[in-house]
Amino acid sequence: MYRYDEYDQGIVDARVDEFRDQVARRLSGQLTEDQFKPLRLMNGLYLQLHAYMLRVAVPYGTLDSRQMRMLGHIARTYDRGYGHFTTRQNIQYNWIKLSDAPEILAELATVEMHAIQTSGNCIRNISSDQFAGAAADEVTDPRPWAELIRQWSTFHPEFSYLPRKFKIAVIAADEDRAAMRLHDIGIQLVSQDGQVGARIFVGGGMGRTPMIAPEIRNYVPADDLMSYLEACLRVYNRYGRRDNIYKARIKILVHEIGADEYRRQVEEEFALVKQLGIDPPAAELERISAMFAPPPFDANASAEVDRGDPDFAVWLDQNTRAHKQPGYAIVTISLKPVGGIPGDASADQIDVMADLAQRYSADELRVTHAQNIVLPHVRIADLPKVWQALTEAGLAEANLDLISDIIACPGLDYCSLANARSIPVAQKIATRFASPERQRDLGELKLKISGCINACGHHHAGHIGILGVDRKGTENYQLLLGGSGAEDVSLGKITGPGFSEDGVVDAIERVTDRYLAVRTEGERFLDTYRRVGMEPFKEAIYG
């Protein structure tokens, strides 16, 4: 885990002071709402339909128990007793009073947390692989690199008023658990001649014009990375479109001028920027990396566990993954109970997860982009106790990567941009497919719901995606099939005319029935779709 030194702490403390000053000026009328808006946005404070929403950064999704407890404390003290974990591995609170916001930031600063750049047209929270440091397939732990980028991007003087928001993901494995190529910049750490460097993809994203990022450089050495990113951003800041908010993301620039021309401009800029001495020395990455050293694993930890309780066995098979250390497992805690709000956790549940992390997972938790929580380092022998505690807290849903493990944006229940509700649709689908046996029979099936074309619910990347739109004043849902945010990245295609809220649930059932009828042995839904194409599903849906 990264630990702040006096410099990091000083910067976050100064931010608290600055925001206190800005809120005071807004409350006294010295700032208009229009002038205040970009300032509060850069601190993650949105004005929603009913109240302010505060989004707190969880850099690369990593937390310790003390930080997790603070998130519970904020939910209990300043919100209505719960928080909502987001697809950018952050947490947001939907019922915040403006006058409380400075105090919340002050409390967060006491545990080395903040809300810096969780919104606004700037470089957002850096996301990463939720299994970092625990997965067997990684080249290195990507988080030290993400931390280096976090520091470089924090209050970057040149890139705080970009044409549009800017999202960066860093992974270090071939299996992509972070939707890396659907980011403005996706970085895959790779090894070349024994040296770890960065493979750079630029111009991916979802929103109304989804794009998969093309590769711009196959290898950038560690010593050049900040210069290279600075060049990527500078070309965008200068030439990204500012005339139309819907064409302002970097994906549009890269698409319009082409990846080759964008690469040429970046290389030209990089040649100049590299001379400026803006890259931290190797010692800085080493300093950060030392803080991400693996926890002291027990080399003799047993890989045996009693599978006697059938409910436990189901959860074990579904929600745990292999750890690189023998005798350990990676646990994913599902925040998707049937009928619940995807990604929501109560203050008490947050405390339970913090306690479990402290006791059983080397004091570490992760937030996943699929809105679940991970305990990355659990001894296999401790899994029954962890499961028992999760069961008592209502957190033992055994549905990781199944159809009810739904990503959903807040939708029209909270968001002022939404055209349709997302949460009730997610609840209805989960209820329709509530039978655990049926879900397991359907196998891996990533279902993602957005309540408007901004695509916060990642519907383009869902094996099954749902997009809520407004059609002549009523909510209407389009269905998409065949998307993926993983290493086999693809964008979903719309099946045809949209549906009512109940109609879309029926349509999904027709799709899954057809899948069961035509799949071959071992084929996931996505594999079947890719093999047979859209037609059989269209026929099933529209007859």
Add this chain to the structure above:
Amino acid sequence: MVDADQTDIGGEPQLRFRDDQPHDEPAVTLDAFLVEQSNATAVRLEAGDDARALLPYLDRLALIEVSFPTYRDGRGYSAGRILREAGYKGELRAAGDVLVDQLPHMRRCGFDSFAPEAEIDAATLRRSLSRYDQVYQKAADAAVPVWKRRHG
């Protein structure tokens, strides 16, 4: 931190962080400078102009004014840094929708003179400019990034 001189020149509020006399020649547009009046010593760049077009002439320019049509338009931050990185030593003025909360970033990008459309409250500005004594990146100002403080 140098305190800014706040004076009125030609009716426009001005903030300067330079010791030399304000340049009083009116700035010409980039097009006019490149095509007609290449002996001018003051140029105004619009947000979409390419600051690099001025690089051959930097040693004879005394003032470059960069327009910020709205505070949301951040192209001028890159223009400022590009000019300073190329060695420009003259006055670099941010003009337009220049607000107190954006001003520290502009200082870091090399701007040392400001012509805001609306007057900036002096006390708020002082607090704003002195608030952060550490920065994470090297930019166009003299601030030492924390990685340098950590490792020398």
